[in-house]
Amino acid sequence: xxxxxxPLVLGLMLVGCVPAWAQAPDTVLLEELTWxxxxxxxxxxxxxxxxxxxxxxxxxxxxxLGKHNARVRALSEQVARGLGDALVAPVLAYxxxxxxxxxxxxxxxxxxxxxxxxxxxxVIESAARSFxxxxxxxxxxxxDSGSTQAGQRAVTARLNREWRDSRVRVxxxxxxxxxxxxxxxxxxRERGFREDEVGKHAGLADTALTLAVDPRLVRTDRLHPRGxxxxxxxxxxxxxKATVALGKLGTDAILTRTVDAIRKATxxx
Numbered sequence: 001x002x003x004x005x006x007p008l009v010l011g012l013m014l015v016g017c018v019p020a021w022a023q024a025p026d027t028v029l030l031e032e033l034t035w036x037x038x039x040x041x042x043x044x045x046x047x048x049x050x051x052x053x054x055x056x057x058x059x060x061x062x063x064x065l066g067k068h069n070a071r072v073r074a075l076s077e078q079v080a081r082g083l084g085d086a087l088v089a090p091v092l093a094y095x096x097x098x099x100x101x102x103x104x105x106x107x108x109x110x111x112x113x114x115x116x117x118x119x120x121x122x123v124i125e126s127a128a129r130s131f132x133x134x135x136x137x138x139x140x141x142x143x144d145s146g147s148t149q150a151g152q153r154a155v156t157a158r159l160n161r162e163w164r165d166s167r168v169r170v171x172x173x174x175x176x177x178x179x180x181x182x183x184x185x186x187x188x189r190e191r192g193f194r195e196d197e198v199g200k201h202a203g204l205a206d207t208a209l210t211l212a213v214d215p216r217l218v219r220t221d222r223l224h225p226r227g228x229x230x231x232x233x234x235x236x237x238x239x240x241k242a243t244v245a246l247g248k249l250g251t252d253a254i255l256t257r258t259v260d261a262i263r264k265a266t267x268x269x
Contacts, residue, residue, distance in 0.1 A: 176257070223240045225239075
């Protein structure tokens with residue numbers, strides 16, 4: 001091969017060898033996309049945006065502070081893939097967790113971060129307004145924590161009143177949380193676990209859900225029942241029998257209920 005032909009051959013080879021990292025990613029996570037990719041996905045019909053609401057709070061000595069953030073991020077991604085027409089906004093890790101002066105609720109434990117209720121509502125309202133501006137038609141809040149539920153409902157009602165003459169709707173996404181704290185505990189009780197084992201915070205249900213999503217967030221050498229210690233270490237329930245398999249019962253219930261509820265709510269008007 002003559003030397004002057006070599007650059008042409010190399011150029012043709014390079015054209016057909018686009019590196020994998022140069023391709024558009026297979027992701028539904030907004031923060032992993034470029035603005036042009038989001039624009040094109042909106043044009044292609046992905047007009048539902050899931051807004052995951054987590055929280056940074058104590059959950060006893062055995063669960064990491066970011067359990068809500070990890071769970072809602074992973075489950076929102078699966079919900080979006082199940083829906084097929086949705087993207088997932090970045091997780092909001094700062095939500096109402098109690099008072100500051102004096103410290104109340106989870107704020108009595110180091111590491112917890114709180115927002116005032118009005119500040120929280122302003123943040124998620126501003127996010128919703130941003131998504132409406134860019135062309136999303138259904139904005140769905142998915143809160144993994146009980147402390148976000150009232151704010152989700154308030155902002156949803158407020159914006160839907162304001163936007164009643166438009167095609168954009170906000171959804172409180174309450175089925176997600178209902179499945180986590182209602183259906184999942186019921187499934188555990190049906191399998192013979194007592195109410196005082198299932199618990200309401202950092203107990204069997206809470207710990208099993210976290211194990212199913214990210215076992216690294218669970219300190220299995222620090223599991224103990226509530227006893228008389230809730231005020232001292234934040235445990236309500238008995239996490240010692242929590243397993244990944246039990247947690248999957250909960251994640252499956254959350255995913256099924258949430259996808260079904262969103263499909264019904266976002267059926268084209």
